[in-house]
Amino acid sequence: MSGAILSVRGLTRKFGGLTAVNNVDFDLPAGELHAIIGPNGAGKTTFFNLVSGFLSPNAGRVVFDGQDITGMPTHRISQLGVARTLQVKSVFNGLSVYDNVWIAAHSRHRFLHPLKAARSFGATADAAAQALATVELTSRAGELAGNLAYGDVALLEIAIAVAMKPKLLLLDEPVAGMSPEETQRTVRKIKELAQSVNILLIEHDMEAVFGIADRITVMTQGAVLCQGTAREIAHDPRVQEAYLGVPEDD
Numbered sequence: 001m002s003g004a005i006l007s008v009r010g011l012t013r014k015f016g017g018l019t020a021v022n023n024v025d026f027d028l029p030a031g032e033l034h035a036i037i038g039p040n041g042a043g044k045t046t047f048f049n050l051v052s053g054f055l056s057p058n059a060g061r062v063v064f065d066g067q068d069i070t071g072m073p074t075h076r077i078s079q080l081g082v083a084r085t086l087q088v089k090s091v092f093n094g095l096s097v098y099d100n101v102w103i104a105a106h107s108r109h110r111f112l113h114p115l116k117a118a119r120s121f122g123a124t125a126d127a128a129a130q131a132l133a134t135v136e137l138t139s140r141a142g143e144l145a146g147n148l149a150y151g152d153v154a155l156l157e158i159a160i161a162v163a164m165k166p167k168l169l170l171l172d173e174p175v176a177g178m179s180p181e182e183t184q185r186t187v188r189k190i191k192e193l194a195q196s197v198n199i200l201l202i203e204h205d206m207e208a209v210f211g212i213a214d215r216i217t218v219m220t221q222g223a224v225l226c227q228g229t230a231r232e233i234a235h236d237p238r239v240q241e242a243y244l245g246v247p248e249d250d
Ligand SMILES: Nc1ncnc2c1ncn2[C@@H]1O[C@H](COP(=O)(O)OP(=O)(O)OP(=O)(O)O)[C@@H](O)[C@H]1O
Pocket: 015, 018, 020, 038, 039, 040, 041, 042, 043, 044, 045, 046, 047, 087
């Protein structure tokens, strides 16, 4: 497990009779940009929910950066350095773009320097400005988040996560609903971002995934079907079968 920023063993989550995540083992080597793909309902978002503490597992362990975080509350896991974006985009529409990012940056500094709230304002402002620059939204800082185009909202969500200075960033379908131009721009940003932060992303857009990921994990029915490079995954008959939902003829 050495060298892994995230290590998961036997992770399982049931909803009544449905096992949404079923005995998953997973290692994310530090520095690797990794994508999780799989058909609808495969358990991808549930996996993120378990890693980030939105849900507790029925069984299994999650080790982040050498520390067992299994079952810890979300805020604690985020303080340790895991940030995520949601599949359903959620920013404060009534606040400016800048304020959305500032709040995220401030929550981080308030945790690190609880007795220096006033003095940490400069650092908060720096982190907020930096996060906006990362996704090229600096020129939109004063606008209401609710007035942004869809693709920019998705980038703002990434900026909010980046402002928390995470060690691991979980992106749930970052380019879903984007135009081809917005997708290209976001893919480029994610690649740049991956130079400085570990990124694990869920994505349905295969072109984006194959262009972005060092390695890919395919999930079906709660379990890991296979892992490999884009080339390996694209040529794996099990993957085609999983997506088409029909067994191959012999
Ligand atoms: N809170 C919940 N309560 C009950 N069932 C749930 C809950 N969350 C997820 N599920 C079920 O667990 C299974 C996995 O869902 P999940 O959202 O993790 O899939 P996914 O791979 O992210 O799918 P998609 O690609 O459509 O986002 C689905 O059958 C889903 O209906």
